[in-house]
Amino acid sequence: MRPLSSFGLRAALAAFVFLLAVPASLAQQPIKVGIVTFLSGPAAGPFGIPARNAAELTAELLNAGTVPAPYTQKGFGGTPIELVIIDEAGGPQKQVAEYRNLVPRVDIVIGYISSGDCLAIAPVAEEQKKLTVLFDCGTPRIFEDASYKHVFRTGPTGTMDNVSVALYLVERTPNVKSIAGLNQNYAWGQDSWADFENAMKTLKPGIEVKTSQMPKLFAGQFGAEITTLLGSGAEVIHSSMWGGDLEGLVLQGAPRGLFEKHKVVLSAGEPAINRLGTRIPDGTILGARGPFGPFAPDTDLARWLKTTYQDRYHVPPNYASFKMTQAILGVKAAYEKAKGNGKEAPDQDKIIAALENLTFQGPGGPVKMALGKGHQAIMDAAVGTTKVEGGELKIVDIARYSAAKVNPPDGVKSEAWIKSGLKK
Amino acid sequence: MSLPMSSILPIAFDGIAYASWLFLISAGLTLIYGVMHILNVAHGSLYALGAYAACSLAGAWLGGGLPAAGSFAMLLLAAILVGSLVGPLIERGLLQWMYGKDEVVLVLITYAVFLIMEDVIKLVWGVDSLLLPEPYALPGTFQLGGLLYPVYNVLLIALALATGLAVAWALYRTRQGKVLLAVIHDREMSMAMGINVSRVYLATFAVGATLAALGGAFTAPTIAVTPGIGVEVIVLAFAVVVIGGLGSLGGAALGALLVGLVRSATVHYWPEAELFSIYAVMAMVLIARPKGLFAAQEARKI
Numbered sequence: 001m002r003p004l005s006s007f008g009l010r011a012a013l014a015a016f017v018f019l020l021a022v023p024a025s026l027a028q029q030p031i032k033v034g035i036v037t038f039l040s041g042p043a044a045g046p047f048g049i050p051a052r053n054a055a056e057l058t059a060e061l062l063n064a065g066t067v068p069a070p071y072t073q074k075g076f077g078g079t080p081i082e083l084v085i086i087d088e089a090g091g092p093q094k095q096v097a098e099y100r101n102l103v104p105r106v107d108i109v110i111g112y113i114s115s116g117d118c119l120a121i122a123p124v125a126e127e128q129k130k131l132t133v134l135f136d137c138g139t140p141r142i143f144e145d146a147s148y149k150h151v152f153r154t155g156p157t158g159t160m161d162n163v164s165v166a167l168y169l170v171e172r173t174p175n176v177k178s179i180a181g182l183n184q185n186y187a188w189g190q191d192s193w194a195d196f197e198n199a200m201k202t203l204k205p206g207i208e209v210k211t212s213q214m215p216k217l218f219a220g221q222f223g224a225e226i227t228t229l230l231g232s233g234a235e236v237i238h239s240s241m242w243g244g245d246l247e248g249l250v251l252q253g254a255p256r257g258l259f260e261k262h263k264v265v266l267s268a269g270e271p272a273i274n275r276l277g278t279r280i281p282d283g284t285i286l287g288a289r290g291p292f293g294p295f296a297p298d299t300d301l302a303r304w305l306k307t308t309y310q311d312r313y314h315v316p317p318n319y320a321s322f323k324m325t326q327a328i329l330g331v332k333a334a335y336e337k338a339k340g341n342g343k344e345a346p347d348q349d350k351i352i353a354a355l356e357n358l359t360f361q362g363p364g365g366p367v368k369m370a371l372g373k374g375h376q377a378i379m380d381a382a383v384g385t386t387k388v389e390g391g392e393l394k395i396v397d398i399a400r401y402s403a404a405k406v407n408p409p410d411g412v413k414s415e416a417w418i419k420s421g422l423k424k
Numbered sequence: 425m426s427l428p429m430s431s432i433l434p435i436a437f438d439g440i441a442y443a444s445w446l447f448l449i450s451a452g453l454t455l456i457y458g459v460m461h462i463l464n465v466a467h468g469s470l471y472a473l474g475a476y477a478a479c480s481l482a483g484a485w486l487g488g489g490l491p492a493a494g495s496f497a498m499l500l501l502a503a504i505l506v507g508s509l510v511g512p513l514i515e516r517g518l519l520q521w522m523y524g525k526d527e528v529v530l531v532l533i534t535y536a537v538f539l540i541m542e543d544v545i546k547l548v549w550g551v552d553s554l555l556l557p558e559p560y561a562l563p564g565t566f567q568l569g570g571l572l573y574p575v576y577n578v579l580l581i582a583l584a585l586a587t588g589l590a591v592a593w594a595l596y597r598t599r600q601g602k603v604l605l606a607v608i609h610d611r612e613m614s615m616a617m618g619i620n621v622s623r624v625y626l627a628t629f630a631v632g633a634t635l636a637a638l639g640g641a642f643t644a645p646t647i648a649v650t651p652g653i654g655v656e657v658i659v660l661a662f663a664v665v666v667i668g669g670l671g672s673l674g675g676a677a678l679g680a681l682l683v684g685l686v687r688s689a690t691v692h693y694w695p696e697a698e699l700f701s702i703y704a705v706m707a708m709v710l711i712a713r714p715k716g717l718f719a720a721q722e723a724r725k726i
Contacts, residue, residue: 041651042650045551045553048551212695216699218652220648223438224691227434228692231569231571244649248647255560257572275552
């Protein structure tokens, strides 16, 4: 038998090392994260797809280890993550069935844009004992009407949006005497209007409510509603509309002078910036459901998300993108806190314990899991005003409100807190 | 309570404008039902297809720097293209094999077509909304009751009137229209008399599809064209044709006017009830006339 040449020896050694390495890599199973977001239907364009894009981008860059501090460790605690993405469309009943199918396939679920879906999923998540992180839906009722061990929400509630726009409005127009509303006729629109109306009544006792228009969700046409608002004599018009309804309102209302005759407040208007641009008239008060998108503080994390997202998708990330990335980073922070310096993957109970009352850095700034017994996030709020300058839409006169100022204390329901005079 | 003129005029105008839109989307639906006895759920996606095609064609026209007024012709062209291409494709490719089956089966088949077309729209145009505001803003605004209104709404009312009159003229004043009425009245007898019913069905479906697409194309400049607009429209269109009496063009016109005016007044005076106003009209009409306002007379066959 001929002795092996030095090249042959090196090749044999390399093959041996490779064979040893294979079982090791196979042993490192990825952490499967179920992502639920609208991939079809009217909410897909403004929210669902930007959220999915952010999830894919964040997962990929976390696995590559290129996310800024404090998230430089690859994946979750060094283990890569793998996404299983499903469509949120179809309504709460369908989503409950989809959720039950998803649970055995994943380690963690992050999802849900619709408040109706969140309300339906939360008790099922508890029953299935699966860590489920709600990333976007706004209704405060999830943790105000129930208590959960396995359910968290890493984004702020709609209460914060409407209290902050009310504060912003009263600071800038202290003599405001009348308001009117145009909101979609379902949980989101009704709750948003109730919070805004109550906050305004608290901040400006005696304020007159001229009319509250509640057109059907996705009605698209608002001719009669705009006529009524124009004739109402209200100084301020509040709308929490989103998606095609919001774009339709701006397209139909602007030529009729709705934005000139009234101060218009769009509490969830930020996603429309990229779509409508300068068609949103000057002087419109705009919220982004938190300090997201153009309201994000200038941090490494915010710059990283804005740059990488813009480079890949050629549009800026909107609040849905920010909130999805925030949810993934929140779970990563809890996972790594639970893992500590150990080598073993933490079990679900340890991750849950770590996420409760956690404070972590998101692309929108610090996030405190402060409400709902440590399961509901609060954040600072930001509100601004649109201004067209040099053919571009800008957000100016941005005001920030501390999380404590625009959220109720833990254990107090939002409605009661607002009606009590926003007292701490 | 007497209402000030400043309120009545805007409410009436809003109602008539909304009714015109409703009539545009309902006319084709009632025509197809009248002739073919098909409750065409795919009408909603033909409407959506008209809107998307209008955005693409008129968008390309305006993007090319061509005269803005020409965008109106593009809206019309989009409707004709959708109607004359997709309408016959559905009728020849699928529906013609299903005639004679139960009406419920045909509803399910057109529902399947609706779902397929919704996905085709997403495949072609994606899930982001499309905007085409230029034709809406181009004709400017006018004052009514102290409020600003877009002239485009007047154009929509004129279009609905012209469409209604053209369809009525074609039905009652032309030979082809009389052939169509004969088929509506008695399909078997018409076949026995040598009328090519298959061709009549093809033409009817194509015209119905064009009317649906026309509604979508001329609505596109007023809204954000998003996935799902067809679902919203089909429910409204069904309500209008049921109120008017299935298969009746005049019924669709009166149904649309009733719904439009009641909705407009509700939005103004009792906004909480807006969601139910259309169904309240439908319930009241059906209590008084279970087959709608102008239900077609059915010949008793011996």
